[in-house]
Structures are given as structure tokens and as C-alpha cells.
Amino acid sequence: QKNGISNGTLYKKTFIEHFEQAPMYVAVLTFLGFGVGTVFGYLRDFMRAWGLEKRNIAAERKQQKDFVPLYQDFENFYTRNLYMRIRDNWNRPICSVPGPQFDLMERVTDDYNWTFRFTGRTIKNVINMGSYNYLGFAETDVNALKTVTIELQKYGTGICSTRQEMGTLDKHVELEKLVAKFLGVEDAMVFGMGFATNSMNIPALVGKDCLILSDELNHTSLILGARLSGATVRIFKHNNMQSLEKLLRDAIIYGQPRSRRAWRKIIILVEGIYSMEGSIVRLPEIVSLKKKYKAYLYLDEAHSIGAVGATGRGIVEYFSMSPDDVDVLMGTFTKSFGAAGGYIAGKKDLVDFLRTHSHSAVYATSMCPPVAEQIIRAMKCLMGLDGTAQGLQRVRQLGKNTRYFRRRLHEMGFIIYGNDDSPVVPLLLYMPGKIGAFARRMLEKNIGVVVVGFPATPITESRARFCVSAAHTREMVLNALDELGDLLHLKYSRYSKSAHPELYEETRLELED
Numbered sequence: 001q002k003n004g005i006s007n008g009t010l011y012k013k014t015f016i017e018h019f020e021q022a023p024m025y026v027a028v029l030t031f032l033g034f035g036v037g038t039v040f041g042y043l044r045d046f047m048r049a050w051g052l053e054k055r056n057i058a059a060e061r062k063q064q065k066d067f068v069p070l071y072q073d074f075e076n077f078y079t080r081n082l083y084m085r086i087r088d089n090w091n092r093p094i095c096s097v098p099g100p101q102f103d104l105m106e107r108v109t110d111d112y113n114w115t116f117r118f119t120g121r122t123i124k125n126v127i128n129m130g131s132y133n134y135l136g137f138a139e140t141d142v143n144a145l146k147t148v149t150i151e152l153q154k155y156g157t158g159i160c161s162t163r164q165e166m167g168t169l170d171k172h173v174e175l176e177k178l179v180a181k182f183l184g185v186e187d188a189m190v191f192g193m194g195f196a197t198n199s200m201n202i203p204a205l206v207g208k209d210c211l212i213l214s215d216e217l218n219h220t221s222l223i224l225g226a227r228l229s230g231a232t233v234r235i236f237k238h239n240n241m242q243s244l245e246k247l248l249r250d251a252i253i254y255g256q257p258r259s260r261r262a263w264r265k266i267i268i269l270v271e272g273i274y275s276m277e278g279s280i281v282r283l284p285e286i287v288s289l290k291k292k293y294k295a296y297l298y299l300d301e302a303h304s305i306g307a308v309g310a311t312g313r314g315i316v317e318y319f320s321m322s323p324d325d326v327d328v329l330m331g332t333f334t335k336s337f338g339a340a341g342g343y344i345a346g347k348k349d350l351v352d353f354l355r356t357h358s359h360s361a362v363y364a365t366s367m368c369p370p371v372a373e374q375i376i377r378a379m380k381c382l383m384g385l386d387g388t389a390q391g392l393q394r395v396r397q398l399g400k401n402t403r404y405f406r407r408r409l410h411e412m413g414f415i416i417y418g419n420d421d422s423p424v425v426p427l428l429l430y431m432p433g434k435i436g437a438f439a440r441r442m443l444e445k446n447i448g449v450v451v452v453g454f455p456a457t458p459i460t461e462s463r464a465r466f467c468v469s470a471a472h473t474r475e476m477v478l479n480a481l482d483e484l485g486d487l488l489h490l491k492y493s494r495y496s497k498s499a500h501p502e503l504y505e506e507t508r509l510e511l512e513d
Helices: 024-049 074-081 083-089 146-155 170-183 194-199 220-229 241-254 283-292 348-357 359-363 369-383 390-412 432-444 478-487
Strands: 002-005 015-018 101-108 117-128 187-191 211-215 232-236 266-271 296-300 328-332 342-346 424-430 450-452 462-467
Touching (some): 024 432, 170 342, 187 348, 194 220, 194 328, 194 342, 211 220, 220 266, 266 283, 348 359
Antiparallel strands (some): 101 117, 450 462
């Protein structure tokens, strides 16, 4: 269940992650559930083909019957017959700020989730356990957003140009200097979209005759960037240093296929916190390997920057390491900073190269000024440059909430994945029928959650993913989860519940003004 590493030369504190295996009967019932769903799916496809059931899905015209089908293929089978049964649990429109609570637009379906209609009613004060608002900076407080309002009035909403043309403003320069100072590096460059920060910059850094070693659970933006680069991509097992070292050793010994020439570059792509597993990268070991084999390291801190580390400076600070140990530091502002966009940071030579060669810098519209100001506001708060200790308080609060929430779920008997310090908390549901049941029951209790199933996860590991925030209170959802776990029989853990007393005596964990 636990994977712990004691204090040693690489780790300055115990590193514990949980990946408990489900009992065998759960795996059997999960496969059986998908099997039954598949059988009925084929039956319904047969009925649709013969006109016995209404066809709601897109279909080719008769004139195109000899064409390669666009819609009716096995890749769409899951969407047609399984996803549509529980589609009401996704894409729910909210109509308020995604703070610790939000308002939800009520919708209903008359055709089993093929279409929806809005009732005109609003579900008020739904507890938000799905947004990446780790530090609570997604807020509407007038005083907090005063500087953002000023910048909105001064610059407007859009730039209408790229960074290389007329889209570089003084706010961008100010933000980039602040990011570099915050991270402790020479320089940084910001981009208007977090996803594009990966997918559009990796191709600028590597190309033909280069080798990318990518963790098997890396985010789609990293995968897309690797594919677009034209480099050779090899996958190593998640957080498995033996697998990574074998690939590094083979790359050095054998070089490129056929020619056996040495690779121009070898770059390792990893994330700080993995968004579906809640696990934390083994950074000290990876840095040791990359130095040993003379490789480069690209670290995606989308979920970790602001969320971990004593002062919110991410995984590098969490492990008490130097930023110089990582060649390319990447992160996003869409989560802990309550804004949008991303950054690449590191040596000045690296950033200067990207200012010229990055596809995002050349072709994408610049970050809008109010968003830049929101990031500056949040980052100054974290750094204490606003004259308060509120930023540090939020970081500490998030850490307390995360450890408490994870510990209580363990005690209740749920199987959860990830590191004890990760604010991303996957709770395993396994069976496909329980995905919809869990999300619907939670909404009935006024709690909004994100549920995830195959093919976004392995077929036997459907889950609910909770994102803990500094703005959450202690017992917001735990009582409801305890009741629902008993009702839906979700407490699969075979390990005895903890007999330890409560770590904290407080019953509420709200931020103080």
C-alpha cells in the first residue's frame, strides 16, 4: 500500500505514497460491469441499424456509404453506449466564481442524456471539490481585486497581437521578472495558455535525432508537445527509477536506431504532481540520474507550483533542492493563482531562445493585462510583498487541509491514491455503475465532484478526483462521504483503520482576513 523512503542522501524527509490494490472481487465485478455494458451496447447498435431504436448520434449519409466512416466505428462505441448513460455528470455549467462553493445551473434530460434543457433554476452554494483553486485566489472580493480592476480600466481586455509583434506590454515584463524572482532563476517567459506552454514549446527545444523519455502518466499537453517535436519518444513506468535508468543507459550505449549515432539531446519529461494519481515526482532521484547520464530535465509544475513547498514554490522547494538542478521549469497560472496561462523559466539563454523560437510567442495572442495583474497580485501575496502574511497562511492551510482530508478518508476505509502532501486526491470507485451513482448522490447533498472513468483511466480504476483548497472547511464533505461510502459500498480498503487521535483539534479551517 505504501511506498516509503526514509531519510537519506537524496531525501531529507520520508516520502510516502499510497497505491493500494483493490480486492480481487472488485476487479472481477468491474470487468463484469464493463462486459455487460458492452453486450448491451452491441445490442443497441444492432437495434439502431435496423430502425428498432431511434438513432440520436451523427451518421453518414447514404451517398457516402462507400467512404471510410467518420462516426460509426469502434472508437465511438464507448461514447455511444456507456458514456452517454452517465453524461449528466460532466460539463455541468456553473454561474458563479469557482470558490469553495459555487452556483450550478440546473438541467434535465428527456432522452437519456443525448440532449439537455435548462430549467431556469439555480442550485445554490454547491461545495466545490473539483476546481483547482488550491489557494483560494479565484475570488470576487472587491478589495482583493482592486488592482485587477485598475488594470482592466487602463488596458482593456485584449492585446490583439503576439509577443513578437505589438503584444509585449510593461505588465508582461513585470510579471516575468516577478516569476523569475519567485522561482529563484535567471529569467522567465509567460504565455497566454497553460496547455500551449507545453505543446508549443517542447517542439522548439527538441527535434529530429533527439530522444524524449516521458513518464507513462504525463499530461496530454506534454504528450502532444513530444509528438509534435518529431523526436523519438520512449516511455518509462510511472515514477519508476529503474525503468528510467534502463532507458537512459540503453540510449547512451546503443544511440539512435540503425545509425547508432549518439542522440543530439536526451530530455526527461515529468510532472511535479500527477493530476490523475495525486503522486509526486521523485525529483531527487531523477536529478541524480539526469546528472549521471548527462540528460536534460523538463519539469511541469502545473499542479504543484503554489500548492506544495514551505512557501508555495513547488516541488523544487518541497524537496529542498536548487532550481538550477532543473533545466526547464514549467508551470501554469490556472490553478494556484486563480488566473490563466503558463510560464517557462530557467537560464537566461534558454528563455532568450524561446522568445525567438517558441511557436506560442510567434503565433499566439499575448496574455491579457487583467489576467497578468491577477497573477502578479497572487504571487506578491505568496511572497509577502503585499505587506501581509496571508499568502504563507494559505499555503500552510492547504497543507493542513490536504493531510487531514487524506487521513480521514483512510480512516473511513476508502482506497485513495497519491502522496500524503498532494492536494489532488483520487478516491477509487472502480465499477462503471458507481461513477454516475456517486456523482449524482453527491450533488443531491450539494457537493460538486469530478468523476473519471475509462478511457481517461485504466479500465479497472474509475475514480472521483477531489481537489483540496485552502478555502475549504474541515467537515465540508467528510460526513457526506462517510454516508455515501456505506450506501454505495465504496470502502474497499483491506487495511485497518487508524486508531491515532485527531491531529488537530480545530473543527473549521477558514482563512482569516
